[in-house]
Amino acid sequence: MTAPVLELVGVRKSYGPIEILHGVDFALRAGEVHALIGENGAGKSTIMKIIGGFVAPSSGEVRLDGRPAAYRSGAEAEAAGVVVIHQEFNLAPDLTVAENIYLGRELGGLFLDHKAMRAGTQALLDELDSAIRPEARIRDLPVSDRQMVEIAKALSRNARVLIMDEPSAVLTHREVEVLFRQIERLRAQGVALLYTSHRLEEVTHLADRITVLRDGAVVRQALRGELTEDGMATAMVGRDLEDIYPAKRHHAGEVALELRGFSVPPLVKDISFTLKRGEVLGISGLVGSGRTELAEGLVGLRASTGEVRRNGVPVRIASVREAAAQGMAYLTEDRKxxxxxxxxxxxxxxxxxxxxxxxxxxxxxxxxxxxxxxxxxxxxxxxxxxxxxxxxxxxxxxxxxxxxxxxxxxPEVVIIDEPTRGIDVGTKSQIYAFIDALAGEGKSVIVISSDMPEILGLSDRVLVMRQGRIAGELSGERISETDVVRLVMGTSEDAAGDAAQGSVTKGNTAEGSVHV
Incomplete structure (x- = not known):
């Protein structure tokens, strides 16, 4: 076994009388991906802040190459080759992508060489297969693009130790694949990688070594293949999680919300659907398919056209205040x-x-x-x-x-956008139970999610969006990953055979909804 590049030895951290970390021992080795997992509040972020130089331990020691680490700040840690990709974006919103990439180490001395910095940034973005422009301002970028900028920024630092805090939480499937390729490249180059994620399938795929943290203490360490996803979840929460999704016992009542020809320019076009009392309606689709824009248009955060009916009565909603007056509430995907x-x-x-x-x-x-x-x-x-x-x-x-x-x-109608993004498995179970309880009380719930198991596990019906329109509706036994993916990708013809039972609806053509 190779000697650690970086290690924590007996590290404790207290804030006043409250101890957050309780004697943590932890090591990162060159050419390995080490996954650090645990519930929210388990202490993962504190460990990463200590490793990255942002927080000093109350006791214990951080060692780099077997010696006490000399750095006392994030900048000093980066100079020593320890780089953090932050979950909380560490970007200047009013600067361009290139200016953020080179912030603090600009090229050109007194007269900045913007051309060279844009060229260097473009090379990094090309490596990440990204269409982001170096001259784009951070504040104008969506969340997923900002995450790619954070990744590009970290890659430009030539790290010996790279800490990745939930790097895939806001990325599309294609961007996650690009990220994984970069991780494999860095591993082959001998970089020591610390990876945290609540997506346990990613941990299974990537990690050479796993450390499970619970309540500020290490409760389990394992090598690749020694822990299943269920085993990880059990170690994280300290109990079995056999049924993370509640049983579907909802009894849909009368129509509480109806959309007819609803559009949110320029992306969302001609949407028609109903939402009943006491049901959970899932909305799936790729990032950029118009899911969030639809929700924001529905509660008055974006201008919209078309007809909205509440309890059968046409209403006009042009602001969040008007939505609240109609008993509607929206939980944004971007809580921070x-x-x-x-x-x-x-x-x-x-x-x-x-x-x-x-x-x-x-x-x-x-x-x-x-x-x-x-x-x-x-x-x-x-x-x-x-x-x-x-x-x-x-x-x-x-x-x-x-x-x-x-x-x-x-509210009577609750729209929840990405309910568990960046959330640990134990808290997910709590939120799922809460959503189920809402429907059980007769409230109408719309869940928008990029997490396929979440959509399948929670929804009584599923609408799939593609390119700003509803590609189809699934209900009953046809709520399956195969059929959702077919609709997402526009290859749902194979589902047509079950339409006689009304389980698959392809919709929103110029003529309206079409049953196939």
């Missing part, structure tokens, strides 16, 4: 930039959208605290202090807080 104020407390975030409920003209902090107490109990939000800044919560607890915030208005 569009869902929560990370520098504010739990209470401030929870009540922000419903402040009139807590007094006018003066807000009652006591009533807000009561609402927070209930939300913490109802949604199992785990925070060491009530006045903690939301940015310091784990991703799973941020998502549960966002759910609590969304449900505070007591």
């Amino acid at each position: 930039e569009r869902g929560l104020l990370l520098d504010k407390t739990l209470r401030e975030n929870l009540t922000l959208s419903t402040l009139p409920r807590f007094g006018a003209p003066f807000i009652s902090a006591a009533r807000e605290e009561e609402a927070l107490t209930k939300a913490i109990a109802d949604f199992d939000i785990r925070a060491p202090r009530r006045d903690l800044r939301v940015g310091n919560l784990s991703g799973g607890n941020q998502q549960k807080l966002l759910l609590a915030k969304t449900m505070l208005s007591d």
Whole structure:
């Protein structure tokens, strides 16, 4: 066995009286992918911050090449060859892609050589098979493109140790394949890679070595092939998770929402469907197929045309306020930039959208605290202090807080975009149970997800979107990965044989929905 390039020895980390890490021993070796897995709040991010030089351990030691690491900041760590691809994008939004790639190590001295930096950036983007332009500004890029810029930035550093924090969480399937090819190239070059992901199939595919963290302590270490995905999940949460998805026992009632010829220019065109009380309607499709644009148009975040009916009555929704008045709520896919104020407390975030409920003209902090107490109990939000800044919560607890915030208005129609992106398996199970409970209460739920098992496991019906239109609808036994993929890729002709039972609907042509 080769000597570690980097290791943690007896590392502990405390914030005040609360100890987050409890004597962690951990090693990274050249030419290996080491997966670090655990529930949100298990301590993974703290370990990565310590390795990357952003946080100092309270006790214990970080060793680089067998000697105590001399770096005391992220910049010093990078200079020593330890580079982090952040889950929380570490990019300057007003600068271009090229300016971000070379930030802090610009070419050209006093007179910057922008041409050379754009050329170097283009070479990196070509290596990643990306169509991103070097001169594009970060603020104008979608989330998946920003992640690719973070990856390009890290690759440009010629790292000896590369730390990847949920790098695939916002990437398309094609971009994930590109990422995996880069990981294989780096492994062959002798780079030591630390990879964290809640997608356990990725861990199975990539990892040479696995460390499982639970409640700030290492509970299991294994080599490739020694742990199944079920074994990983059990080690992470400390219990068996035999049924992560609730049994489908929903009884759909009357139509609560109906769209006719609904469009959200320029992408979403001529959408027609119904949503019933007490059902979960899944919306699947590739990133860029128009799923999020449809949801945002429906709740007034984007301009739309066409007809929307609530409980059979035509309504016009041109703002989030009007959507709320119609009993509709939307949980965004981007909780960190569009869902929560990370520098504010739990209470401030929870009540922000419903402040009139807590007094006018003066807000009652006591009533807000009561609402927070209930939300913490109802949604199992785990925070060491009530006045903690939301940015310091784990991703799973941020998502549960966002759910609590969304449900505070007591909506009847709930649209949840990517409900478990970047969430550990234990928290996923909690959120799935919550979605199931909503439908059981007679609420109407739309779930938009890029996670195929999630769509299959939660949905009573599935709409598949392709290029801004509904490619088809699946129900009953035809809710399968094969049929979803066929509709996504536009090759669903093989499904036509079951249309006699009404289980597959191909739709949104110029003439409207067509049963095949």
